[in-house]
Amino acid sequence: ETGVTQTPRHLVMGMTNKKSLKCEQHLGHNAMYWYKQSAKKPLELMFVYSLEERVENNSVPSRFSPECPNSSHLFLHLHTLQPEDSALYLCASSQDAGPGGTEAFFGQGTRLTVV
Amino acid sequence: AQSVTQPDIHITVSEGASLELRCNYSYGATPYLFWYVQSPGQGLQLLLKYFSGDTLVQGIKGFEAEFKRSQSSFNLRKPSVHWSDAAEYFCAVGTSYGNKLVFGAGTILRVKS
Numbered sequence: 022e023t024g025v026t027q028t029p030r031h032l033v034m035g036m037t038n039k040k041s042l043k044c045e046q047h048l049g050h051n052a053m054y055w056y057k058q059s060a061k062k063p064l065e066l067m068f069v070y071s072l073e074e075r076v077e078n079n080s081v082p083s084r085f086s087p088e089c090p091n092s093s094h095l096f097l098h099l100h101t102l103q104p105e106d107s108a109l110y111l112c113a114s115s116q117d118a119g120p121g122g123t124e125a126f127f128g129q130g131t132r133l134t135v136v
Numbered sequence: 137a138q139s140v141t142q143p144d145i146h147i148t149v150s151e152g153a154s155l156e157l158r159c160n161y162s163y164g165a166t167p168y169l170f171w172y173v174q175s176p177g178q179g180l181q182l183l184l185k186y187f188s189g190d191t192l193v194q195g196i197k198g199f200e201a202e203f204k205r206s207q208s209s210f211n212l213r214k215p216s217v218h219w220s221d222a223a224e225y226f227c228a229v230g231t232s233y234g235n236k237l238v239f240g241a242g243t244i245l246r247v248k249s
Contacts, residue, residue: 025179062241063140063238063240063242064237066238077236124182124185127172127179127180129177130178
């Protein structure tokens with residue numbers, strides 16, 4: 022079983038729908054992240070959670086709502102998205118988000134298409 | 137703010153040839169540097185990382201990278217490329233706080249037989 026698992030792998034949703042992306046890590050890490058990967062753009066950090074507390078919100082629109090109920094699970098709730106939100110959403114985890122960089126382990130991503 | 141530049145969007149090499157992917161970073165303090173690889177439809181896999189110490193770091197799959205502070209570079213190399221190395225490669229810099237990685241735009245590697 023991979024260390025970081027994301028579901029679903031693919032999602033197509035209308036602009037008025039509400040859906041959620043799920044991420045689960047089996048590595049015992051304390052920090053989890055959401056990244057957005059759009060075509061022809063660098064990966065963008067969206068949110069950082071450390072010990073279930075949000076420590077970073079990179080000016081992400083409120084139509085994206087993260088939730089971290091425990092250190093192993095991270096959700097991204099989506100509502101009233103726009104077509105430009107179509108992208109690959111990557112979840113990652115690391116041992117911690119404190120001083121000193123530690124490597125991040127990524128899930129396989131959810132390919133989101135907004136129609 | 138930190139930034140990462142990967143000047144080559146696409147690179148094509150012949151199988152068995154050597155490879156060098158360029159990465160330049162901008163960061164005021166000692167950086168934490170990473171190379172990740174992404175195969176189509178997949179997430180990112182860590183190839184190697186530099187935190188401190190020896191400036192030449194070895195990674196998985198026969199890759200290595202050299203940190204050159206004077207040039208603000210962290211180029212990725214492999215002496216002999218295999219067809220399975222075809223993928224997109226991302227250089228990233230991490231800050232002294234947290235794992236808020238900043239990624240370059242990526243370099244797509246194509247391997248021709």
